[in-house]
Amino acid sequence: MTPLSIALNLALSFTGLAALCLAMDRHHRAIAGRGQSRARARALRLGGWAAIAASFAAAILTSDWNFGPVQWIGSLTGAALLVVGLASYRPAWIRPAALLALPLALAAALLA
Amino acid sequence: MRLGFRQSMAWLHTWAGLVTGWVMFAVFVTGTATYYRADISLWMRPELRAGPSEPAPAAERGLAYLKAHAPKAMAWYVSLPQPDRPLIGVYWMDSLEAPLGQATLDVGTGAPTVARDTQGGDFLYRFHTELQMMPTLGRWIVGLCAMIMLVALISGIVTHRRIFSDFFTFRRDKAAQRAWLDAHNVTGVLALPFHLMITYTGIVTLALMYMPWGVTAAYRGDDLRFYVEAAQTTTWSPAAGRPGEAAPLTPLLERAQGEVSEPLEMVIVNNPGDANATVVAVFEEPHGLAHQHPQIAFDAVSGKVVERVGALKPAARVFTSFMGLHEAHFASDALRLLFFLCGLMGSATIATGLVLWSVARMPKSGETPGLGLRLVRGLNIGTILGLPIGIAALFLANRLLPLDLPQRATWEGAAFFGAWALAALVPLARPHRRAWSEMGLAAGLLFGAVPVVSWLTTDRGLDFAGFDAAMLGLGLVLALGARKVARYEGRRAAPAERGPALGLVKA
Numbered sequence: 001m002t003p004l005s006i007a008l009n010l011a012l013s014f015t016g017l018a019a020l021c022l023a024m025d026r027h028h029r030a031i032a033g034r035g036q037s038r039a040r041a042r043a044l045r046l047g048g049w050a051a052i053a054a055s056f057a058a059a060i061l062t063s064d065w066n067f068g069p070v071q072w073i074g075s076l077t078g079a080a081l082l083v084v085g086l087a088s089y090r091p092a093w094i095r096p097a098a099l100l101a102l103p104l105a106l107a108a109a110l111l112a
Numbered sequence: 113m114r115l116g117f118r119q120s121m122a123w124l125h126t127w128a129g130l131v132t133g134w135v136m137f138a139v140f141v142t143g144t145a146t147y148y149r150a151d152i153s154l155w156m157r158p159e160l161r162a163g164p165s166e167p168a169p170a171a172e173r174g175l176a177y178l179k180a181h182a183p184k185a186m187a188w189y190v191s192l193p194q195p196d197r198p199l200i201g202v203y204w205m206d207s208l209e210a211p212l213g214q215a216t217l218d219v220g221t222g223a224p225t226v227a228r229d230t231q232g233g234d235f236l237y238r239f240h241t242e243l244q245m246m247p248t249l250g251r252w253i254v255g256l257c258a259m260i261m262l263v264a265l266i267s268g269i270v271t272h273r274r275i276f277s278d279f280f281t282f283r284r285d286k287a288a289q290r291a292w293l294d295a296h297n298v299t300g301v302l303a304l305p306f307h308l309m310i311t312y313t314g315i316v317t318l319a320l321m322y323m324p325w326g327v328t329a330a331y332r333g334d335d336l337r338f339y340v341e342a343a344q345t346t347t348w349s350p351a352a353g354r355p356g357e358a359a360p361l362t363p364l365l366e367r368a369q370g371e372v373s374e375p376l377e378m379v380i381v382n383n384p385g386d387a388n389a390t391v392v393a394v395f396e397e398p399h400g401l402a403h404q405h406p407q408i409a410f411d412a413v414s415g416k417v418v419e420r421v422g423a424l425k426p427a428a429r430v431f432t433s434f435m436g437l438h439e440a441h442f443a444s445d446a447l448r449l450l451f452f453l454c455g456l457m458g459s460a461t462i463a464t465g466l467v468l469w470s471v472a473r474m475p476k477s478g479e480t481p482g483l484g485l486r487l488v489r490g491l492n493i494g495t496i497l498g499l500p501i502g503i504a505a506l507f508l509a510n511r512l513l514p515l516d517l518p519q520r521a522t523w524e525g526a527a528f529f530g531a532w533a534l535a536a537l538v539p540l541a542r543p544h545r546r547a548w549s550e551m552g553l554a555a556g557l558l559f560g561a562v563p564v565v566s567w568l569t570t571d572r573g574l575d576f577a578g579f580d581a582a583m584l585g586l587g588l589v590l591a592l593g594a595r596k597v598a599r600y601e602g603r604r605a606a607p608a609e610r611g612p613a614l615g616l617v618k619a
Contacts, residue, residue, distance in 0.1 A: 006446040021280045066400055067442065073305045074450035080280075080302040081457070088282040 004112040005062035009055050009075035011105035016051030017076070017083045018098035019044045031091040052076070062112055121270040128264040129465050130488070132257040134495040135243075137462045139254055141499055142240040143310075144455030146233065147440060147448055150196035153232030155579045156510045157199075158570040160227050165193045165219050167369075167376040168362045173222030174202045175361060175381070182206070182213060186351075188381040193219045199227065229520040230510055235528070236503070244525065248321075255318055262311050268300065275301055289471050296464040299457045306454035307461065313438035316431070342428045346392050346409040346419045348382060356387035359415040368393035368408045372422075377405065387413060402429055403436035463496045489544055494536030497551040500590065504558035505531030507583070511562075511569045545597060552594030559587030 021027045023044035028036050059072035086094045115123065145152065154162055174190030182188065182204035189212075191201035200217040216225045231238070242250025269275070279301065282294045300307065320327060327338045339345045361379070369376060372395045380392040389412035394405050407421040424432060436442060440451045470488050475481045481489070509527035513520055535554070539547035563580035567573075574580075 002444070003446040006444075006450070017280075024277070024280070027280055067447075070401075070437070071447055071450075074447060074454065077303045077306060077454055077457070078450050081298075081453070084280050084282050084298050084302065087280050088284055 002062070002112060004108050005058070006071060006075065008058050008062065008105050008108035008112055009071055010079055011101040011108060012051050012055035012058060013072075013075045013079035014082055015098045015101045015105070016048045016055060017080050018086075018094050018101075019048030019051060021083050021087060021094065022098075023048060027087060031087065031094055058109065118271060118273070121267040125264055125267040125271045126469065128260050128267065129462075130469055132260045132264065133462050133466045134491050135253065135257045136261050137459060137466070137495050138243070138499050139240055139257070140455060140459040140462060141503075142236045143314075144452060144459060145503070146237045146240050147443075147452050147455065149233035149237050150194075151233070151579060152236065153234070154196060155566075155576050156230045156232040156507075157227040158566075158572050158576075160198045160225075162195055162198055165198065167192045168365045170200050170219055171365060171376075171379045172361055173217060173219075174200045174379070177202055177215065177217055177222060178204055178381075178384070181215070183385065185213075185384060186382075188384050190379045192376055192378060194375070194377070199225055228510070228515050229517075230524055231521050235506065235525060251318055251321060255315060255322055258311055258315050262308075262315065265304075265307055265311060269304070272297060272301070289468070289474075292464055292468045292471050296461060296468055299464065300461040303454045303457040303461075306451075307458050309437060310455075310458065313434040316434045317438055340421075341425075342431070343404060343421050343424050344428075346390070346407055346421055349388055349390070351383040351386040352388040354387040355385055356389055356413045358385070358389060358391075358412045359410075361391065364391055364410050364415055365393055367417075368395075368410075371408060371420075372406050374398055374406065381412065384412075389413065390418060397436070397441060399442070401436045401442060402432040403439055403441065404428075404432040466492050466496065490536070490540050493539045493544075493547055493551060494532075497539075497548070497555050497590075498532045498535040500555045500586070501535040501551070501558060502528045502532030504555065504562060504583075507562045508558065508565055511565045545600075549594045549598035552590050552597060556587045556589075556591030556594060559583050559590060562587075 022031060023041045025035060025041070028034075028041070055075060056068075056072050059068040059075070062068070063071050083094065086097065154160070170192050171190050174192075175188065178185070178188045178190070185204035185206055186208075187205045189201075189203040189205075191203070193199055198219055200219060200222065201214065202217060203212045203214045205212055216227070217223060218225045218227075235244075238244055241247075241254065243253060244250070245253070272278075278294070278297060280298075282291075282298050284291045284294070315322075324335070327335055331338045336345075336348055340347050358381075365376065365379070372393075374395040374397070376393060377396045378394040380394065381389060382392070383389045390409050391412045392407055392409045394407045397403060397405060402424065404422075404424060407419075408417060409419040409421075410416065411418050440448065443451055466488070470485060470492060473485050475485070506524055506528040509524045513523055513527075517523060535551060539551055542550065560583070562583040563576075566576065566580065
């Protein structure tokens, strides 16, 4: 339950939720200015759920079954609030932020 | 009138939320602050420096004070200094009915503390659990409201038709009612696991107070045996009535510390001075979710171990884990911040719900608002901005009241309630929208003043940088909110913008 393990959780949850947000047509249109193919939406949805699953695995591996689930759910709430805030106030930042979160997650995973 | 299932749930959600909203907002805000109770306590006693200290000498100092000042008590309690609470707390019980006597001692000398007389972070904690009323009454009110809040949460989930498709949706640039509804939904849904957990565990924590009959029936009135079997306390044995010579304390504590790796938290002496006296060493929670304190009881005269409390049976483990989840003592700094954020989102869910009720019933231009709407509006602003104003006044009073004022801690509480009452009454005499911006600005200025006044009246400099930053941040958010209200042009929603979901709120 170190700050690094929570940073890893937050980064993975954020990427996952941002992908799920982009997979929804209404948000994709608002963020990217155009629609998307069905295949792309499905790929985003798959990737999003995979990142959320990876976030769960990271929580269990770094904080075990005692605190892992608490930490995972907390990180999902924090990350989701960030996604909603960006989608409403700075939609153009979501994609770069989601891509930036991945190397941050990697760095936190290597250090944690 | 017959309503469909979802509509009747919407009705239930609206009214269950409204009647408990003001109390639950205050409980959520003070509970969220209580995640930082230790930090608030340190800030409110600027004379003390946080730091490590040896438990055994502190325990001896506490016992020496109790021997001199409460020799006839039934039990003594010495709460030992912790890094975030550098004080010795001594408490004594004269009888089962009388309230505990108490004093606060300095770690180094064992004399009554030089720190200012204040409840510290315990003030907001006591408001959170019992609204600063008589404990039983306050806990019943909070518990009843929490139960209705749980009803509001579950009926709210049923009412919300598009949890997943609106998961990330916050349309702040649409009609006012739509934006409030989105804000209510987003803060409610994104932290829903927290809201359900915190409300449920909050009720469960006091379940034995609300429903004592199971224990009374199963243990035939011997409730104390239940608490012993649930590993919450050691067995109480009555005094022998003969004096006994107590063994030295420090060796007993050293033996106890050899068995348990957690830090010592408290030393209890039952029947002090009696031949049947026991000394109980109480330790901090081991690392884990459960809120449970290992305890070792010694015969005070012979020094033999008479009881060990620690192993939990499954039911007790579940119960203490619920309490542990609610209090989050286990949380590290980063996780605590996430709990704090969730608490803020819970407060925001309640506040936006209350505002939404009044926005959905906004009178058409030219109509005068009815009594119900005016009542709700007055209570809304009086609670949502009045409570923060009260909290800022509490912190300011902590720094500004004279140090030698008799009953100083009570006066700090009076500042909290006085400022809150004033902040609730003044808006009644002002136009509604302007009252929101004026009170918001007042709250922002008061929070902004807290670190400034603290810098001017103490010599602690930047020791409390985190607390000061939190106060400045709160002040800034409140002032920006006030500016937004002041600049808001009451854009009327065009009828076409009102989606079907909005009708439900009014159902």
